Amino acid sequence: MICLNLPSKYWELLLRPNISEAGSGFASKLPVILALMLLYHGMSAQCAGIDVENNSITLSLRSEPPTLDSTLQEDVDSYLIITHIQEGLVNLNRRGEIVPGVAHKWEFKDREITFWLREDAKWSDGKPVTAADFSYALHRLVDPKTGAGGSTAYVHLFVNGTDILNGLKPVDALGVDVIDEHTLKIRLSVQAPYALNLFTGSPYMPLRQDFVEAQEGRYAADAGNLLSNGPFMVESWVHGASLKLIKNPHYWNSDRIQLEALNFAYMTPDFRAKYNLFNSGELASFRINSTLLNDAMEDGLRIHKAPMNCTSWVGMSFDRTRPTNNIHLRRAISHAIDRDTYADKIVGLPGAVKVDSIFPSSTRGAVASFQHEHPAQELNYDMVEARESLHAAKRELGKEMPPLTLLVSEVYLTQAEFLQAQLINHLGIEVRIDTQAFKQYLVKLTEGDFDLSLAGFCWGALTDPIAWVSLFTEHSSWNSFGYDNPEYNQLEQRTHHSQEIVERMNIFGRLQEILFEDRVVVPLTESSYVYLQDRRLKGVTRSPGINYSTGRIAN
Incomplete structure (x- = not known):
């Protein structure tokens, strides 16, 4: 199968439904765009979402993978x-x-x-x-x-x-x-x-x-610098444009792998572009946002939903040189964000719901879910409490509140702008958004180079509460906040030694309370994976990670 491999910015131009609205500078680019469109339409028939003849499927990624080194993966x-x-x-x-x-x-x-x-x-x-x-x-x-x-x-x-x-x-x-x-x-x-x-x-x-x-320092840098032991291997990697995986003939269970290739032909965060590709038969499956959910329902498409072991939050720095080290300021920020509007209108992903806890609903408790057994204290959107806390912060920090820096990955700029508006409109706090490409975002996040950070975490198969509480201990490589609470650290260690499950879950319940009391993060949303999938693609496993190696094409 041959597919047109273009960087995401060209796909967004080609597939945007209102291309005439691209702006005044669009006319000068029209010959190039028309040439690309001719090339696109001439080759797109060979870039089928479901390629029955070659037993392969075409998929998309949100962006270029920062690394394919399994030791360094963080996204x-x-x-x-x-x-x-x-x-x-x-x-x-x-x-x-x-x-x-x-x-x-x-x-x-x-x-x-x-x-x-x-x-x-x-x-x-x-x-x-x-x-x-x-x-x-x-x-x-x-x-x-x-x-x-x-x-x-x-x-x-x-x-x-x-x-x-x-x-x-x-x-x-x-x-x-x-x-x-x-x-x-x-x-x-x-x-x-x-x-x-x-x-x-x-x-x-x-x-x-x-x-x-x-590989002399270039391991996983390109397709030729990779070695695989899984069901597929990388045949080609056009950076910023596409990745193609083909069946690994040496995989021990290769006889059970029915798909011959996974062609990640598109790298774009543009949901509308991917929806158009899906409707034209050029994508086998993709995640949709809230706007497309309505379109999909109107178009009579079957909508699928799968669990995700993910939550998101605003993290706050405990660095003594930063304003957010002040507990009153952290409380003010936590009460000043309308998280219902954030989840329902800004995130724009069906299945995203507001949470008061760092623990997603998939987290196991002693018998039922941890959320059910240990419900988190509700974090109210309360402007009276927010302003009272802000006044207390100013008494300790001084009347002039310095601007805060909000670190965010470039794909979440819309969410960051909402948070920025909430804090300036409700508290009069200036927020400067530090937008970074994902790879540099991770560097700055790890270094603690922020006052506020917007982050989301997914733990795949790990549904024990330890997955989440361990993030905030003194030894955690993800504790970019600089948070260090001796009681928290000691209790977290006890969870490793406790043999009685109810006692262990009670400890996790107390750890949840400490995080709330200290306002380490402002919990935002929990996500489910809502997606469209070609009816001929069967058997794909989502538990909760996506596994296409179990998939097959059925007419």
């Missing part, structure tokens, strides 16, 4: 690609249950997990996947020289993981042992009943040392 688009070209020790089935991956069996005893690897697991060059490949990946993850950032969020669970990451112990002190070519032992520093779920994630997937080192 949704990269995760989607990596989890199709790599495979970890274990997988999830469509019910979200742990099932074998590269490991065909395992034993979890006390603080040790032993994995036995299947002997038919191979890399895309035909060489075997071994325990040493997993060991190398995990040692690379904790090595401070790697600079893995957010991917290191759970290295403290491994024996000596935190000390190695902080440069206090050598990398070879990590609690990961290669018993033989097909046996791997993981030694944990604490009791962690949820630890198996971690090994479905990209940071814990294997890497082959000889191949990575042969």
